[in-house]
Amino acid sequence: MSANRVVQGRMVTPTKLATMVEEGDVLEATNIEDADRDCPECGGSVLMVGYMPDVTAFREGYKCQDCDWATVEDS
DSSP, rough: OOOOOTTTTEEEHHHHHHHHHHOOOOSSEOEEEEEEETTTTOOOEEEEEEEEEETTEEEEEEEEESSSSEEEEEE
């Protein structure tokens, strides 16, 4: 699977997707994956990316490919 994906009409890297979800800088991000859920706002496809917002935390971020909806879950 490609590391880059299209989100809201733009090609994004895992790090860029993580910064969109976190609304700030991240240290590192895993590959982007398809999430097993649909967007609760528009019904579109949702992507998942794991990332480290700082050295002591790892989060999973979920972002709709079609709209602004995003959410974060701490791991």
